Amino acid sequence: xxxxxxxxxxxxxxxxxxxxxxxxxxxxxxxxxxxxxxxxxxxxxxxxxxxxxxxxxxxxxxxxxxxxxxxxxxxxxxxxxxxxxxxxxxxxxxxxxxxxxxxxxxxxxxxxxxxxxxxxxxxxxxxxxxxxxxxxxxxxxxxxxxxxxxxxxxxxxxxxxxxxxxxxxxxxxxxxxxxxxxxxxxxxxxxxxxxxxxxxxxxxxxxxxxxxxxxxxxxxxxxxxxxxxxxxxxxxxxxxxxxxxxxxxxxxxxxxxxxxxxxxxxxxxxxxxxxxxxxxxxxxxxxxxxxxxxxxxxxxxxxxxxxxxxxxxxxxxxxxxxxxxxxxxxxxxxxxxxxxxxxxxxxxxxxxxxxxxxxxxxxxxxxxxxxxxxxxxxxxxxxxxxxxxxxxxxxxxxxxxxxxxxxxxxxxxxxxxxxxxxxxxxxxxxxxxxxxxxxxxxxxxxxxxxxxxxxxxxx
Amino acid sequence: xxxxxxxxxxxxxxxxxxxxxxxxxxxxxxxxxxxxxxxxxxxxxxxxxxxxxxxxxxxxxxxxxxxxxxxxxxxxxxxxxxxxxxxxxxxxxxxxxxxxxxxxxxxxxxxxxxxxxxxxxxxxxxxxxxxxxxxxxxxxxxxxxxxxxxxxxxxxxxxxxxxxxxxxxxxxxxxxxxxxxxxxxxxxxxxxxxxxxxxxxxxxxxxxxxxxxxxxxxxxxxxxxxxxxxxxxxxxxxxxxxxxxxxxxxxxxxxxxxxxxxxxxxxxxxxxxxxxxxxxxxxxxxxxxxxxxxxxxxxxxxxxxxxxxxxxxxxxxxxxxxxxxxxxxxxxxxxxxxxxxxxxxxxxxxxxxxxxxxxxxxxxxxxxxxxxxxxxxxxxxxxxxxxxxxx
Numbered sequence: 001x002x003x004x005x006x007x008x009x010x011x012x013x014x015x016x017x018x019x020x021x022x023x024x025x026x027x028x029x030x031x032x033x034x035x036x037x038x039x040x041x042x043x044x045x046x047x048x049x050x051x052x053x054x055x056x057x058x059x060x061x062x063x064x065x066x067x068x069x070x071x072x073x074x075x076x077x078x079x080x081x082x083x084x085x086x087x088x089x090x091x092x093x094x095x096x097x098x099x100x101x102x103x104x105x106x107x108x109x110x111x112x113x114x115x116x117x118x119x120x121x122x123x124x125x126x127x128x129x130x131x132x133x134x135x136x137x138x139x140x141x142x143x144x145x146x147x148x149x150x151x152x153x154x155x156x157x158x159x160x161x162x163x164x165x166x167x168x169x170x171x172x173x174x175x176x177x178x179x180x181x182x183x184x185x186x187x188x189x190x191x192x193x194x195x196x197x198x199x200x201x202x203x204x205x206x207x208x209x210x211x212x213x214x215x216x217x218x219x220x221x222x223x224x225x226x227x228x229x230x231x232x233x234x235x236x237x238x239x240x241x242x243x244x245x246x247x248x249x250x251x252x253x254x255x256x257x258x259x260x261x262x263x264x265x266x267x268x269x270x271x272x273x274x275x276x277x278x279x280x281x282x283x284x285x286x287x288x289x290x291x292x293x294x295x296x297x298x299x300x301x302x303x304x305x306x307x308x309x310x311x312x313x314x315x316x317x318x319x320x321x322x323x324x325x326x327x328x329x330x331x332x333x334x335x336x337x338x339x340x341x342x343x344x345x346x347x348x349x350x351x352x353x354x355x356x357x358x359x360x361x362x363x364x365x366x367x368x369x370x371x372x373x374x375x376x377x378x379x380x381x382x383x384x385x386x387x388x389x390x391x392x393x394x395x396x397x398x399x400x401x402x403x404x405x406x407x408x409x410x411x412x413x414x415x416x417x418x419x420x421x422x423x424x425x426x427x428x429x430x431x432x433x434x435x436x437x438x439x440x441x442x443x444x445x446x447x448x449x450x451x452x453x454x455x456x457x458x459x
Numbered sequence: 460x461x462x463x464x465x466x467x468x469x470x471x472x473x474x475x476x477x478x479x480x481x482x483x484x485x486x487x488x489x490x491x492x493x494x495x496x497x498x499x500x501x502x503x504x505x506x507x508x509x510x511x512x513x514x515x516x517x518x519x520x521x522x523x524x525x526x527x528x529x530x531x532x533x534x535x536x537x538x539x540x541x542x543x544x545x546x547x548x549x550x551x552x553x554x555x556x557x558x559x560x561x562x563x564x565x566x567x568x569x570x571x572x573x574x575x576x577x578x579x580x581x582x583x584x585x586x587x588x589x590x591x592x593x594x595x596x597x598x599x600x601x602x603x604x605x606x607x608x609x610x611x612x613x614x615x616x617x618x619x620x621x622x623x624x625x626x627x628x629x630x631x632x633x634x635x636x637x638x639x640x641x642x643x644x645x646x647x648x649x650x651x652x653x654x655x656x657x658x659x660x661x662x663x664x665x666x667x668x669x670x671x672x673x674x675x676x677x678x679x680x681x682x683x684x685x686x687x688x689x690x691x692x693x694x695x696x697x698x699x700x701x702x703x704x705x706x707x708x709x710x711x712x713x714x715x716x717x718x719x720x721x722x723x724x725x726x727x728x729x730x731x732x733x734x735x736x737x738x739x740x741x742x743x744x745x746x747x748x749x750x751x752x753x754x755x756x757x758x759x760x761x762x763x764x765x766x767x768x769x770x771x772x773x774x775x776x777x778x779x780x781x782x783x784x785x786x787x788x789x790x791x792x793x794x795x796x797x798x799x800x801x802x803x804x805x806x807x808x809x810x811x812x813x814x815x816x817x818x819x820x821x822x823x824x825x826x827x828x829x830x831x832x833x834x835x836x837x838x839x840x841x842x843x844x845x846x847x848x849x850x
Contacts, residue, residue, distance in 0.1 A: 118789040211786045213752065358607065385790035387780040392605045395512040396779035397815045399793060421791045428822040442839055 036081030238287030345377030632681030739771030
């Protein structure tokens with residue numbers, strides 16, 4: 001009996017991999033079409049054979065009924081094959097998909113925190129596309145849910161700070177007060193709006209000191225739309241979605257079949273072919289990190305996917321929302337030893353890694369060292385260019401801050417609002433070598449060096 | 460008879476002995492002849508009032524930090540005290556950058572004067588002797604910058620400023636400004652009928668600053684003299700051939716001495732006239748590239764016209780804080796440097812953040828003079844070759 005069950009699973013998995021994996025499906029549809037044509041042509045040939053045979057035997061008029069009866073299923077099958085099979089040639093914009101520039105893995109990851117939102121409002125298509133343009137390795141998002149169970153890219157549980165919800169009188173009666181992570185919050189919650197209603201809102205820039213000119217232009221996007229932005233890029237760009245406020249979401253939103261927020265989350269990833277453990281071949285084709293502040297959610301999804309997971313760590317005064325553990329407990333060696341079975345790294349708030357006093361950084365804590373000792377990566381958040389976020393040691397210079405964290409502390413990835421600046425810093429100090437351009441520059445440098453000696457001789 | 464001629468001889472010996480200095484150079488100065496020269500292949504990094512992102516402006520510490528961070532020139536504003544000493548200080552009044560309000564002994568020195576047609580009330584440097592000014596302590600001008608050095612440093616004199624530059628381990632130029640000369644000459648009188656501008660040049664000459672732009676003498680001790688007042692610059696042209704820079708204020712502020720408007724002094728006609736006396740112009744950067752909605756627009760033709768007249772352009776002032784950065788630059792000061800150096804093509808930049816500008820220039824147009832560069836090159840060549848070997 002057990003064997004039988006396993007093989008059903010295997011069949012399901014096989015079906016999944018053959019139908020839902022775009023690369024395999026490409027091949028399969030071609031095969032299907034070929035088979036369909038082959039079978040169809042055989043049937044057609046047999047149709048035309050039969051009447052002549054009968055003619056030879058009986059010498060009478062051939063009955064029309066029998067050919068037409070067997071033609072119908074043939075035509076139907078052709079229809080079926082014709083409609084389900086896609087074009088044999090790749091779409092012009094996808095022709096080079098096999099040769100996309102791969103993910104860089106030789107220097108710390110540039111993670112576009114909510115997209116590149118220095119000017120453009122966070123978590124919008126435009127912000128993510130800008131981040132990709134600016135050279136990010138991963139685009140990051142926070143996943144919440146709408147009333148009707150659709151997963152959306154949005155950071156706050158409430159809509160007040162980053163949308164124009166106040167300007168929608170039709171929703172004025174939706175204001176509520178809920179308890180979120182032990183605090184009462186009042187506002188318009190995403191879980192009280194259907195996707196259609198959320199789509200009628202417009203996003204705005206969170207910080208007043210950032211550019212306001214794009215307010216009202218963009219709308220909230222879904223998890224699937226976010227994924228398609230990454231897949232559509234002309235080089236390999238990873239995704240870094242967060243299971244945000246899972247405790248709260250699961251309280252407010254119910255899915256059919258007893259599924260939870262985390263299940264739908266992983267389902268969406270699998271639907272688009274995201275799978276594979278860290279640095280595996282499949283993972284490198286579609287890189288992804290799953291992040292969350294809630295350890296039980298990460299442990300729950302460990303059974304469903306082997307994509308790498310990151311445990312986010314909040315401030316020292318905030319306990320975990322699901323297990324109510326303190327910062328000190330979840331950063332202890334014992335806990336890291338336990339959680340490392342499920343995660344590949346941690347994402348702490350940068351001011352807890354190196355404490356600050358009078359706006360000057362002091363000595364680093366040992367958390368990075370201990371995490372690295374447990375073979376866990378460290379991806380601190382969040383780096384911003386504005387001087388109010390930069391400690392005085394760095395002379396209001398974001399590049400000095402990058403330099404400190406990447407070269408002195410030695411972290412493995414950085415969440416930043418300013419993708420372009422981090423990319424520029426990395427390109428200047430640890431560039432991808434580009435072959436020919438570097439070779440020409442080297443030749444110029446050699447000539448320059450030699451010319452100095454020649455001049456000296458003349459003197 | 461013998462004793463009579465010995466006494467003057469002994470006296471002479473004493474005099475010679477006291478005035479002569481040691482025959483050997485001081486240990487810290489042994490390499491003076493081999494100081495790394497001023498770089499002249501890329502735009503000048505001018506430390507505006509020193510590196511004052513953290514340290515209060517125009518203090519010894521700010522200037523030393525700027526030199527450490529790689530400045531080409533340290534910039535200062537020269538004003539005068541009641542007893543005619545030249546000091547490094549930017550404002551005519553002491554209120555914003557010193558602890559004058561905490562000094563009860565000076566409470567009765569508050570005055571109201573007209574400076575460039577505006578009435579200003581406060582404690583003016585011209586009402587204090589040097590000794591009194593030295594009893595004050597500097598503080599950081601901007602509240603959002605580090606306040607921890609407030610009360611630690613005092614005002615320095617022009618001569619002390621010069622000695623900081625001369626004492627550096629490499630050649631560092633100076634960039635002093637003849638500041639508010641009209642006001643100073645009204646309030647302070649020097650003996651011998653000398654004016655403020657005369658004392659200014661005297662001090663420079665005393666320390667050996669001379670020579671036209673890019674001459675051998677100039678390269679040993681580089682200096683630019685800057686001022687908003689064209690007559691002062693013309694006046695000192697007779698006293699020194701050090702290069703001079705004409706500063707240009709905002710569009711609505713006329714020159715303090717000739718009362719000419721911004722439009723007049725930026726016209727081709729005027730540039731044609733002033734280029735006999737100055738090697739360059741120092742405008743406010745937002746007048747060269749206009750701003751709208753905190754986005755910069757198309758540059759005006761000013762830089763192009765200045766360059767045509769063979770005049771350098773050194774705009775002021777570049778700061779890292781996002782409130783000073785226009786949105787085009789994504790709150791990234793390096794993007795701003797990139798724009799001004801590579802797109803607009805200026806010849807020097809006044810910045811409060813010497814280190815950032817230096818880092819930008821080092822990353823994008825570095826020196827190629829060091830041995831480590833040679834070794835890095837060899838490594839790169841080996842790497843390139845090895846790729847082919849494997850292929």
